[in-house]
Amino acid sequence: MGLLKRVFGSAGRSDPLQRAEELATAGDYRAAIALLQDACERDSDGRLAQRLVDMRIEAFEKLAWPAPDVMWPPAHDDRFSAVSGFPEIDAGALDAGALKAGILGKGGLIVRGLMQPALVADMRERVHRALIARRDQVIGGPDEALAPWFNRSPRVRGGPVQFGKDDSNRYSDSGSVWGVDSPLTAAALTGFYRDIGLPGMLHDYFNEAAVLSVRKWVLRCVEPNNNEKAGWHQDGRFLGDPAIRTVNLWIALTDCGTGMKAPGIELVGENDGEIYATGTTGADFDWTVSQTLVDEIARTHPVETPTFAAGDAIFFDHFNLHRTAFGTDHSENRYALESWFFAASTAPHKQQPVVL
Ligand SMILES: O=C(O)CCC(=O)C(=O)O
Numbered sequence: 001m002g003l004l005k006r007v008f009g010s011a012g013r014s015d016p017l018q019r020a021e022e023l024a025t026a027g028d029y030r031a032a033i034a035l036l037q038d039a040c041e042r043d044s045d046g047r048l049a050q051r052l053v054d055m056r057i058e059a060f061e062k063l064a065w066p067a068p069d070v071m072w073p074p075a076h077d078d079r080f081s082a083v084s085g086f087p088e089i090d091a092g093a094l095d096a097g098a099l100k101a102g103i104l105g106k107g108g109l110i111v112r113g114l115m116q117p118a119l120v121a122d123m124r125e126r127v128h129r130a131l132i133a134r135r136d137q138v139i140g141g142p143d144e145a146l147a148p149w150f151n152r153s154p155r156v157r158g159g160p161v162q163f164g165k166d167d168s169n170r171y172s173d174s175g176s177v178w179g180v181d182s183p184l185t186a187a188a189l190t191g192f193y194r195d196i197g198l199p200g201m202l203h204d205y206f207n208e209a210a211v212l213s214v215r216k217w218v219l220r221c222v223e224p225n226n227n228e229k230a231g232w233h234q235d236g237r238f239l240g241d242p243a244i245r246t247v248n249l250w251i252a253l254t255d256c257g258t259g260m261k262a263p264g265i266e267l268v269g270e271n272d273g274e275i276y277a278t279g280t281t282g283a284d285f286d287w288t289v290s291q292t293l294v295d296e297i298a299r300t301h302p303v304e305t306p307t308f309a310a311g312d313a314i315f316f317d318h319f320n321l322h323r324t325a326f327g328t329d330h331s332e333n334r335y336a337l338e339s340w341f342f343a344a345s346t347a348p349h350k351q352q353p354v355v356l
């Protein structure tokens with residue numbers, strides 16, 4: 001880098017920020033995004049990462065998207081029909097066919113070893129840095145040095161007030177942070193999706209491009225909450241438009257679930273593609289499905305708390321009924337990444353789509 005930098009200087013034509021602006025001004029958002037993504041991979045630079053995530057948000061409004069494919073849901077080969085519960089594959093066997101048969105045929109697909117151990121450790125550290133950067137800025141005020149790890153961009157609509165003293169006790173080193181609020185984490189994640197071929201796989205799944213969103217792209221650190229019960233929910237219940245088409249990629253960054261020391265997730269398999277009633281008798285909130293109803297559903301549908309090693313993942317869609325699985329003797333925090341992808345043509349604008 002030394003020589004190039006000396007020759008061109010950081011503000012010269014070689015400056016990726018400047019070149020990305022030129023491409024965006026010319027309407028080539030895809031090229032601008034690709035250029036910034038590559039630049040972020042060469043150089044862990046908060047300004048580049050911030051511009052990349054902002055560019056991804058801006059680009060959704062600027063790009064043209066097709067109408068939803070009329071052939072939906074897509075056919076699949078039912079390759080997992082003999083499996084009871086959630087099918088499992090190794091990362092090397094992941095492709096659009098497995099995704100379709102897993103999600104549409106069985107309500108979800110477990111993929112072992114999707115993220116390699118070194119990247120898992122790096123991601124866990126990034127999530128931790130995002131959480132503490134938020135906490136420290138809530139307490140101490142906005143801090144440019146922390147912004148690469150936590151910054152609420154003006155491009156991001158709404159969300160909780162981040163910088164009021166009154167909020168300081170709401171933030172600690174656990175909880176959840178929107179991916180877009182942590183630019184360096186967001187850039188690393190979009191690089192990972194690209195490295196495993198996810199954009200292409202999701203394009204095959206939806207028969208159109210997939211996008212992320214501001215509100216449903218979440219970095220998590222769940223504390224043990226022994227003997228507590230989280231709310232059963234279907235994300236389709238919050239997402240508004242019933243015609244949405246989704247794939248959620250949930251990646252464990254900590255060993256968790258049955259037999260482990262950190263909380264996993266509990267999921268209902270083989271869903272029927274329906275949204276269940278919420279807020280009925282015994283439900284804790286108007287958005288949760290009551291335990292009584294879940295018990296009834298469980299008579300005909302498998303309910304599982306899978307064991308995940310760090311780096312394992314599960315894919316499911318907005319019809320999946322699930323909750324955080326608190327146990328009785330957990331002692332460790334559980335880190336995870338939750339990435340909801342939408343078929344671009346059905347992406348809910350309220351969630352603020354983010355170009356992948
Ligand atoms: O991480 C969790 O415990 C909950 C995840 C979840 O609700 C989701 O991915 O939709």
Ligand SMILES: [Fe+2]
Binds near residue numbers: 233322
């Ligand atoms: Fe959920």
